Amino acid sequence: MRAVLITHNESSTGVRNPLKELCEIIKTHSDALILVDAVSSAAGSIISTDAWGIDVVATASQKSWIAPPGIAMVSFSDKAWKAYDKSKCPKYYYDMDQYREYLKIGQxxxxxxxxxxxxxHESLKNMVNEGIESVFERHSKIAQFTRDLAKNIGLDILPEENYASDTVTAIKLPKNVDGKMIVNQVEKNYNIILGGGQQKLAGKIIRVGHMGWINQEDIEKAILALKETLDTL
Amino acid sequence: MRAVLITHNESSTGVRNPLKELCEIIKTHSDALILVDAVSSAAGSIISTDAWGIDVVATASQKSWIAPPGIAMVSFSDKAWKAYDKSKCPKYYYDMDQYREYLKIGQxxxxxxxxxxxxxHESLKNMVNEGIESVFERHSKIAQFTRDLAKNIGLDILPEENYASDTVTAIKLPKNVDGKMIVNQVEKNYNIILGGGQQKLAGKIIRVGHMGWINQEDIEKAILALKETLDTL
Structure with a gap:
């Protein structure tokens, strides 16, 4: 086994995998590289890259970083660089060594x-001002708030709560309710965009995003819109 | 010979290669794929992809398209798709077939x-309104205007004029003039950013960009700033 790829936060199901524990198990049983897709978790959930022994973490500007899409951010451990040196994959635009070289001149x-x-850049300055621990705590609180409100209106959370995401909450709809219709109605009547389910979950769940610039009032409005729409059925 | 890679417009030297003629020669003597880097020429100079038998053309949003950087645009001929089908390069993010599949649903x-x-999108609408022939003509005129002004102040154009670019003009500086200093002085005193030379041409040429949103007045100001700065030496 040469590498393990883990998605930290699975936004289609609202599951946050227990990354620290998974890394411990992998490191106990193998010397595999640990490559983490943290696209929708980084800047919303703690990732102790070095302490947990993660080799590559990749994320993207449009998620908890509160910026438009267009930039991917990647970290490499020394072990990842050694694997890079051995890699025979053709590379050019994504040749990490070019990025490392240019990093020396800040370009x-x-x-x-x-x-x-x-x-x-503005967003990162805001995060530094707020303090990263506070950023994580804010995401954790709004996630708990979202789950509590959903339960208050009688709905269940899709994942076990121990594994519920801090950045997106997946809520199960009552049986026989058409989730796509709910999403459309909420957007039409309340101008609030809820996420629907994908693939096997299409029509069966509602997803509420709470990355970055979302406050309790936003969540209250979204859950109320969901409740009122369900009540009309 | 399986493929010929051509840079249509070489922005470091202000040279526009005679793409149509090169394609004719390649097609007369081989069955090679013709892959064109049109990053800094497309939307500024004519490229008759199908008529000239070009298989792949790549360009980028931040050049003559008048948009910020962030999007590459690529065209593929049927022959290029056949080569794609045989290709064994590992691909994922740049897997063109994924783009072709998603194109069917417009995503x-x-x-x-x-x-x-x-x-x-706004820029493309503007181009459609202006008419693409007019867009090319505008670039061709402003390029000629730039070269004429440079010659009027006693400077030579770097490439032979038949091969001079429509999107950027490279102007030779008099011997013993430090081009980097000129670029710095012009920016400091006139708030106009000229391009310098790269690598072997560093310090020896000045480059004036005239892609997209540039008019004769802009060019007059830039060349006057260059003249006045040279006159102080």
Whole structure:
């Protein structure tokens, strides 16, 4: 086993995998590289890259970072760089070594998505001002608030609560309720965009995103809109 | 010979390669795929993809398209798709077939740089309104205007004029003039950003960009700033 790929936060199901525990198990039983898709968790949930022994973490500007899409962010451990050195995959645009070289002069090797970069820079400054621990706590609180409100209106959370995401909550709909119709009605009548389910979960769940710039009032409005729409059925 | 890669417009030297003629020669002597880097020429210079028998053309939003960086645009001929089918390169994010599949539902397979996409959409509408022939003519005229002004102040154009770019003009500086200093002085005293030379041409040329939103007045100001700065030496 050369590498384990883990999705930290699965936004289609609202599940946050127990990354720290998974890393411990992997490291106890193997020397595999640990590669983490943290697209929708980074900046919303704690990821102690070095302490947990993670080799590669990848995330993207449009999620909890509160910036438009256009920039991916990746971290590499020393072990990941050693694997890079052995890699025979053809590479050019995504040649990490080019990025490492250009990092020395503070530039990317190719023109980046500048509008995203400027926005992301502002966002990072805001995070530094707020304090990263506070950013995580804020996400954790709003997630708990969302789950509590959903339960208050009589709905169940899709994942076991221990594994519920801090950035998106997946709520089970009552049987025989058409989730796609609910999403459409809520958008039409309340101008609130809820997420629907994907693939096997299509029509069966509602997803409420709470990454970044979301406050309790936003969540209250969304859950109330959901309740009122269900009540009309 | 399986493929020929051509850079249509070389922005570091202000050279536009004679793409049509090169394609004719390639097609006369081989069955090679013709892959064109049109990053800084597309939307500024004519590229008759099908008529000239070009298989792949790649360009980028931040050049003559008048949008921020963040989106690459690529065209594929049937022959290029056949080569794609045989290709054994590992691919995922740049798997063109995924883009082709998603094109059927009018979406990209991955979240695109949306801010760039909206800007690009506006820009494309403007181009359609202006008419693409007029867009090319405008670039051709402003390029000629730039070269004429440069010659009027006693400077030479770097490439032979038959091969001079429609989107960027490279101007030779008099011997013993430090081009980097000129670029710095012009920016400091006139708030105009000229391009310098790269690598072997560093310090020896000045580059004036005239892609997209540039008019004769802008060019006059830039060349006057260059002249006045040279006159102080």
């Amino acid at each position: 990317p090797p190719f023109t980046p998505s500048l509008t995203t970069m400027y926005t992301l | 990209p397979p991955f979240t695109p740089s949306l801010t760039t996409m909206y800007t690009l």
